[in-house]
Amino acid sequence: MANENNNPNPNKIKINPWVLYCAVALIFLFISFATGGTAFEGPAKISLPKFDALLQSGQVDKVIIYNKTEGEVYLTKAALEKKENKDVSKDVLDRANPGPHYSFDIGNDELFQKKLDDAIKLRKIRDYKFEEKDNWSGLFINLLPIIVIIILWVLIMRRMSAGAGGGGGQIFNIGKSKARLFDEKTDIKTTFKDVAGLEGAKEEIQEIVEFLKNPEKYTSLGGKIPKGALLVGPPGTGKTLLAKAVAGEAKVPFFSLSGSDFVEMFVGVGASRVRDLFKQAKEKSPAIIFIDEIDAVGRARGKNNFSGSNDERENTLNQLLTEMDGFGTNSHVIVLAATNRADVLDKALMRAGRFDRQIFVDLPDIRERKEIFEVHLGPLKKVEHLDTDFLAKQTPGFSGADIANVCNEAALIAARKNKSAVDKQDFLDAVDRIVGGLEKKNKIITPEEKKAIAIHEAGHATVSWMLEHAAPLVKVTIVPRGQSLGAAWYLPEERLIVRPDQMLDEMCATMGGRAAEKVTFNTISTGALSDLEKVTKQARAMVTIYGLNEKLGNVTYYDSSGQNEYNFSKPYSEETAIVIDKEISDLIESQYQRAIDILELHKDKLNQLADILIEKEVIFKDDLEQIFGRRPFDKNLQEEVNP
Template sequence: PKGALLVGPPGTGKTLLAKAVAGEAGVPFFSMSGSDFVEMFVGVGASRVRDLFRQAKEKAPCIIFIDEIDAVGRARSKNPAMGGNDERENTLNALLTEMDGFGTNSGVIILAATNRVDMLDKALLRAGRFDRQISVDLPDLTERKEIFNVHLRKVKIDHTVDIDFLSRQTPGFSGADIANVCNEAALIAARHNKKTVGKKDFLDAVDRIIGGLEKKTKVMTNDEKRTIALHEAGHATVSWFCEHANPLVKVSIVPRGRALGAAWYLPEERQITTKEQMLDEMCSLLGGRAAEELFTGHISTGAMNDLERATKSAYGMIAYAGMSDRLPNICYYNQQEYQFQRPYSETTAKIMDDEVLKMINDEYARAKQILKEHSEGHNQLAELLMTREVIFAEDVERIFGKRPWVSRSEEIIEDNLPKLEDMPEEVRKAQEEHEAAKHKEE
């Protein structure tokens, strides 16, 4: 091939892949960044491109690697800089000519990496220049497992660590994120003066990376704490009784980052998602706000993130996925980023807004209905949260019974949940006191 373009999100290992090629190719390797060509002095960028290719031809066969090529390869604008000299365009033109111009440069292969392929100039992507685009996507389940194995070589782990569970617990993580999880887990273990890194350290590391630092010093009134507990128990209850909702791992009311509480799930990795799955997920998102309204009689600002996600999901279903009753099988996805007009009329926009409102209100009513049916269990869950601050799927199961629908993820959760006897002394005591008080009341 003349050239190969590595495309993918940040942290997936595009530069590492180029390093591996450099190590294995056994030929001279020139590594540069796109910004190395861009200079404030006019003409320097283009002359650097010519120098690079001249050296490469002398050393041929060889490989040139340009990292972050979008710094020079950005699409040229329709109205060039009037009267000025656009340095970036000159650099790009020099690159285009060198890659496949009048002169021959046989034996020189060009690798490039970018995470913004939509910004690149079309002339750069034509056959004969970058012949092939290699997609370096976020790793899936088995790939995450392999990446964990690589990064755990340097870490002393004990027998409790289950790599399969960890790789399921980190959906959507890139290779760089996984390296960060391993490092963070080792730091947490070192803070507790441990000789090895255990499963709890890894779970704490994942929690910290997703949710942020625990803020145990944040002062909250009892009313606020109760509202948050009801809210998070609402998510847990509704997701427990929605068939397609992701299985619950744990619920916490310990503030992290900007969040005051969180429910952690173990998502199924799907290539396609059905309407029923999306509606069930929307229903469990709205469970928190529904629980607040039902059991405290007023609503708060605590559900802003849930509402934002539910609204975005509903607009996506109606405007892009054609899942609406009044606008079926229509997709208004507009790929041209710089086009300012919407590809539909005001009337259609009004229909979309109405459909989104109807969809969200229907799911909200459904969430309230589920909570009314299981209000007693929800109340027990909230009380348990107030006492222990963190509860696990087995506690929810003890209150509501087994879920009728068991997924592969849930089977793995059951094997990996921390048992009461493994918990810290104070948590165990609090739980036993709570059980004793409950027994006394009865």
């Protein structure tokens, strides 16, 4: 699999900010020790008469005259013990101050020198000397605290901007692209061999990689390399995995980022990041740009009535449209994008010349599910001769991500049971866990409630057993699982088209639970909520989407573009709405009555099945065969009758 390390520079040294703060404090202490604590304060300033008084009283040890303008005074040890010199006898760290203790400005240097010569003759002073002083060193020492404060401020701003998502970690680079670059030097090991199923999608994606590896093969005939490909499909079907395989297979720079990476609180940042992204890609062309969840930035413009005229997201989208196919050239840069909401994307983004190809990544069929299982079963310690065909049949409608979750849950369940290998039952338990939720065997249920749940679930099983197009039953349980008090597992056929009689049989089987309560107890309960929700959706789809209602005729109110969700008005009149509501109600009530008729005919077997269910809590297909006999619609039975 691909390297999931999010650190683009694993060898980069990270410095703790507290280390920097301690280093600054140590620098201050070092300067203070080295200069006797006077680096930041300096000697006390005195007047020339004050110096003359110190000189005449014999308190001056020596004097250093800098640039013939400024003098620094060093006092004797006896003078430092006097009360009037107490303030200069100690430094800031309360140590003995070695000097200079005072400084003053001199007037005429020749007269001042004569004064010092007379003081030496009178032994009022030990020595004096003239020196040239470099003002830059003193200026640097005086400005050092300000310099350190500026450095600390810059470091803090860098850390703040990095935390806020600024490109490059600096507040001034917030408009830079946040795309991660993968190339031949990057450890990306995902290849097309790691992508099971998705044969059609892989073929088109592989061709895009071949475009960049060997462009002359296609351009020699006058063809042009596609500018973009959009991966569309339900969540978990492998769109991002295909992009990882492209990053691992293509020997060209691969820029990867999410649609939300363009979004920022600052105005104009999104468009700036788009420009910077394509600028980097053009510099490294041929290259591939992958934008995951592009609907975050590519949603159709002008549909939200509450957005302002200067919408930041629309500005970002406009810049993306221009970069993909605008006035400038954009050669040898292919844009891959993925979304599970292609219906909300802007039409200008979907047109040829920007996304030339739309690759639909659908849910895997039974053959592809087997291949996906074989990939995810590789790392597991499983029993020998595990039937992957059986596992593929038991997971209809599962995506690649769901199958990976099933394999992981099966391994966890086997470990919980202290098994040395994962077996078939662990996978069945994992499917139940994912579909129905966690078992709640300790939930307190009264005998009356348990009887009602058993009758409800037995009603589902009985009606589905008697209907031709209802899904074949796998098992029924009254053990609470997730939010449900009981459940029935079916193995539906994978149909590409569905006819009205098939949909009606499924609706009738769904209403079997409430119908069983009515037949047995002559009353109904709230336990059929999920059934009613499912049946209402099916009936509404038959009437308003698929045009399967005779009264409304061949009319659909479905909008594949998704524009209706922004409208406050319905696409039909009030009279038609009344007809739709009546037809939906009639459909549901007719199948409810049909289920009641079936259960009235098999009431004894219904109660018998419910009693077994109360006793065992879980029953399987074999238990129903013992009560009802084999299904007359069973394909295996028909093959035996008509060899």
